[in-house]
Amino acid sequence: MxxxxxxxxxxxxxxxxxxxxxxxxxxxxxxxxxxDELSTDQCLAVAREFGYSETTFPSVTSDGQGRTRxxxxxxxxxxxxxxxxxxxxxxxxxxxRSRGLLDADECVQVCxxxxxxxxxxxxxxxxxxxxxxxxxxxxGPLPRDLVRDLLHLVxxxxxxxxxxxxxxxxxxxxxxxPVTEEAVVRAVPAGRGFGPLVERLAALGPADDLLxxxxxxxxxxxxxxxxxxxxxxxxxxxxxxxxxxxxxxAGLGMALVASGLLPEGGRYDITQGVxxxxxxxxxxxVEVGDRPxxxxxxxxxxxxxxxxxxxxxxxxVATGRIAxx
Numbered sequence: 001m002x003x004x005x006x007x008x009x010x011x012x013x014x015x016x017x018x019x020x021x022x023x024x025x026x027x028x029x030x031x032x033x034x035x036d037e038l039s040t041d042q043c044l045a046v047a048r049e050f051g052y053s054e055t056t057f058p059s060v061t062s063d064g065q066g067r068t069r070x071x072x073x074x075x076x077x078x079x080x081x082x083x084x085x086x087x088x089x090x091x092x093x094x095x096x097r098s099r100g101l102l103d104a105d106e107c108v109q110v111c112x113x114x115x116x117x118x119x120x121x122x123x124x125x126x127x128x129x130x131x132x133x134x135x136x137x138x139x140g141p142l143p144r145d146l147v148r149d150l151l152h153l154v155x156x157x158x159x160x161x162x163x164x165x166x167x168x169x170x171x172x173x174x175x176x177x178p179v180t181e182e183a184v185v186r187a188v189p190a191g192r193g194f195g196p197l198v199e200r201l202a203a204l205g206p207a208d209d210l211l212x213x214x215x216x217x218x219x220x221x222x223x224x225x226x227x228x229x230x231x232x233x234x235x236x237x238x239x240x241x242x243x244x245x246x247x248x249x250a251g252l253g254m255a256l257v258a259s260g261l262l263p264e265g266g267r268y269d270i271t272q273g274v275x276x277x278x279x280x281x282x283x284x285x286v287e288v289g290d291r292p293x294x295x296x297x298x299x300x301x302x303x304x305x306x307x308x309x310x311x312x313x314x315x316x317v318a319t320g321r322i323a324x325x
Contacts, residue, residue: 010321011035011046014095018087019244019272019280019312026273026280026315027244029091030055032322033099040081045325047076053234053242054088060101068102072110077234083112083209084171086246086282086310090129093118094314098125113171113209121311128283130311131246133170135254135304139205140166142175146200150175153194154187154214154233162218164259167201169251170308173209174232175201176248176255181218184229185275193236212236215248217270219256224266224285226256231275243273244280250308253286257305264288265305283311 012033020026030050035043035057047055058073074081075088089109096102097120109116109131117132141164142150148158150165160183166176179187193212194201201207217230230252232245242248249270256262265288273280289306
């Protein structure tokens with residue numbers, strides 16, 4: 001294409017792996033720079049070209065005093081723009097800091113759901129990054145017939161269940177279903193989304209940010225900390241299985257509190273992506289407070305999550321330039 005090598009025809013990008021202590025594990029993320037003027041269709045074209053579960057387009061602004069402690073970002077799956085996601089939040093913040101565009105240990109990401117707190121712990125290259133998100137959707141416990149039909153989407157049955165199913169999220173909401181360790185390993189997506197099950201879920205209570213996505217998980221240990229083996233199947237977003245899902249990890253904290261597994265809040269460490277040969281480690285914690293219920297059981301006896309935190313490491317993998325669609 002004539003002129004395609006000119007700088008203005010291309011955008012710089014970074015590729016990082018998130019929620020891992022080594023490259024070529026965790027969840028892949030492309031961070032595309034200088035795309036403030038791109039249309040939604042152009043962003044979507046770039047996201048499809050990378051083909052990762054998410055691609056971000058950040059924009060950093062100064063506070064007027066030479067400090068940069070806030071950035072906005074758009075987040076795209078290969079299918080659509082989404083209001084929030086976990087590993088894109090951590091990976092984008094890490095990339096911006098590594099490029100010298102963020103200059104504080106604490107900053108704020110502005111995205112579709114509003115303001116998300118981000119905190120760095122440690123030196124720039126090896127820092128663990130943590131997001132803090134406010135609970136939004138909480139619906140449950142889910143009736144057993146609905147749990148049965150949801151489990152069928154990943155090849156499981158009611159005999160695999162070991163606790164209450166919930167819908168929960170802090171900007172993206174997932175169905176969280178506790179099953180045995182053996183069932184987590186055995187789960188296989190059926191290749192279809194929720195379909196008519198969406199209406200049945202909606203009838204239980206408001207869940208404005210619901211994805212066609214299942215988090216099947218097994219819990220070990222005492223509270224806290226809990227050990228969690230999780231697999232997340234994003235059935236309706238063109239992703240399939242996800243290697244590490246920070247937004248699901250945040251919502252899981254809400255479900256753990258509501259179901260009584262973390263009644264006072266606390267820490268839970270998640271292993272994910274093992275079955276995909278992209279092992280991931282997510283370090284999560286949930287706070288419990290007296291904020292008003294956001295759905296589910298009014299006056300629940302186990303308390304309610306008031307703030308969810310998810311942390312992990314980020315590894316650089318590639319940098320380059322991509323053509324503007």
